[in-house]
Amino acid sequence: MFTLVIGGAASGKSEYAESLITGSEHLPRYYIATMEPLDLECRARIEKHRKMRAEKQFLTIECYTGLSALRLPERGSVLLECLGNLVANEIYSPAGAGTEQGALNAAAEGVEALLAQCRDLVVVSSEVFSAGERYAPGTDVYLRTLAGVHRALAQRADRVCEVVCGLPQYYKGGTQ
Amino acid sequence: MIFITGPLYSGKRACACQLLGCSAEELSERAVWDVQELAKGCADLNALADRLAEWDAVIATEIGGGVVPADAGERAAREAAGRLSGLLAQRAERVIRVFCGLPVTLK
Numbered sequence: 001m002f003t004l005v006i007g008g009a010a011s012g013k014s015e016y017a018e019s020l021i022t023g024s025e026h027l028p029r030y031y032i033a034t035m036e037p038l039d040l041e042c043r044a045r046i047e048k049h050r051k052m053r054a055e056k057q058f059l060t061i062e063c064y065t066g067l068s069a070l071r072l073p074e075r076g077s078v079l080l081e082c083l084g085n086l087v088a089n090e091i092y093s094p095a096g097a098g099t100e101q102g103a104l105n106a107a108a109e110g111v112e113a114l115l116a117q118c119r120d121l122v123v124v125s126s127e128v129f130s131a132g133e134r135y136a137p138g139t140d141v142y143l144r145t146l147a148g149v150h151r152a153l154a155q156r157a158d159r160v161c162e163v164v165c166g167l168p169q170y171y172k173g174g175t176q
Numbered sequence: 177m178i179f180i181t182g183p184l185y186s187g188k189r190a191c192a193c194q195l196l197g198c199s200a201e202e203l204s205e206r207a208v209w210d211v212q213e214l215a216k217g218c219a220d221l222n223a224l225a226d227r228l229a230e231w232d233a234v235i236a237t238e239i240g241g242g243v244v245p246a247d248a249g250e251r252a253a254r255e256a257a258g259r260l261s262g263l264l265a266q267r268a269e270r271v272i273r274v275f276c277g278l279p280v281t282l283k
Contacts, residue, residue, distance in 0.1 A: 006276065129183030131242025134250065147185030147276075154276035162275065171278040 002121045004157040005168070006150065009126070012166030014049060014081060017124045021079045022056050026119040028076040031058040032067075034085040036093070049081075064089045065096045067110025071117070078118040083107065083125035083153075087146045100145045107149045111156070125150060127162060178233045179268035181261055183241070187277035192233045195272070209235035211264070215256035225263035234268070236261050 003020055007013030021029055031053055037043050053060070058079070063070050067086065072078070080086075090096040090103035097106045114121055129147060133140065154160045159173030178195055180188045192207050193200055208231050218224050228234045240258045245251050265271045271283035 004276070127183070129185060130238045130240070132239035132254065133184060133237075134245070144185055147183075151185075151187050151277035154278055160276060160278060171275050171280060 001119075001159070002115060002157045003123070003159040003161070003173070004150075004153050005122060005124050005161055005163060006127050007124075007163035008128075011127075011163045013124055013163040014052070016161075016163045016166065016168055017079055017081065017122045018053065018056060020122045021058075021077050021120065024077040024120040026075070026077040027057075028074055029056070029058045030072055030076060030078045030118070031060045032070070032078060032080045032114075033060055033062050034064060034080070034082055034089065036064050036085075036089065065093055065106070067106065068113040070110070070113065072114075075118055077120035077122075078114055079122045079124070080111070080114065081124040083123055083149060084128070084146060086110070087149055088142060091142060091145060100141055100148075103145050104148045104152070108152050111153060115156075123153060123157075125153075177229045177231060177264075177268050178270045178272065179261075179264045180233060180235045180272045180274060181238055181265075182274035183238050186274045188235045188237070188274045190277065191272060191274045191279050192235055196232055207231055207233035207235060210237060211260065212236045212239055212257035215260040216253040218256060218260075221256060221260050221263055225260060225267055228264060229267040234264055236264065 005013050005017045035042055035046060037046055087103055087107050090106045097103045111123060129143065154172065157172065159170065161168040161170045180192055182188050189203060189209060193203055196206050198206055208228060211228055211234055214224060215221060240254055245254060265283060268283065272279045273282050
């Protein structure tokens with residue numbers, strides 16, 4: 001089962017995504033973390049999410065770029081968080097694909113590779129597309145790429161939901 | 177008229193092509209998009225909505241989700257875009273919102 005979970009900042013998407021994985025019978029539980037700890041704010045955020053997962057038996061694997069090369073030791077369940085970071089890393093990080101198309105392919109192929117290695121996959125991503133287009137130059141490339149990845153994965157996923165105030169609204173695949 | 181809305185790059189035009197049974201090249205003969213831009217500085221939104229309603233499909237990008245813009249002009253444009261969408265939805269036989277390429281019928 002592949003579920004795409006999308007939500008705004010602090011919408012409760014992480015907690016909801018974790019509940020989907022902890023509800024899965026397939027062990028072990030892998031958590032693929034995509035945020036590079038670049039500054040104190042990142043570290044604090046990582047620490048918060050680490051604590052949330054500590055008692056839920058997640059094995060954390062860090063992967064900032066090149067997801068398709070990642071090999072999981074066993075076929076369990078996987079929570080990937082967050083696609084928005086992964087796509088940004090592929091576009092802007094020196095180790096990333098560097099181009100819009102390259103980043104789109106890297107993310108889509110990476111998810112495809114995960115699907116082949118697990119039984120349940122939950123991918124968390126950010127809803128950042130309803131505030132208009134007046135961003136700093138260069139941001140548009142990011143928005144376009146992430147939106148392309150969202151559309152591709154929404155096609156591929158068994159279920160797609162948006163989390164609002166901690167509540168999932170399903171656009172595909174019904175409620176769980 | 178079918179009114180199609182949704183966030184930026186959510187697949188609204190592809191959805192319009194599917195609903196109208198036309199190609200991306202043919203879409204400009206049947207549909208009009210980015211109509212939120214037309215709302216900016218428009219003196220009569222009702223008349224604009226009436227004119228737009230003559231198309232088979234009208235597409236608007238949702239732009240009202242962020243923080244209220246500090247600039248008065250941008251604030252007014254965003255308000256007008258939101259009101260125009262409401263007026264178009266009133267005139268439409270069908271209203272569809274597209275999220276990540278997935279259409280949801282609102283009306």
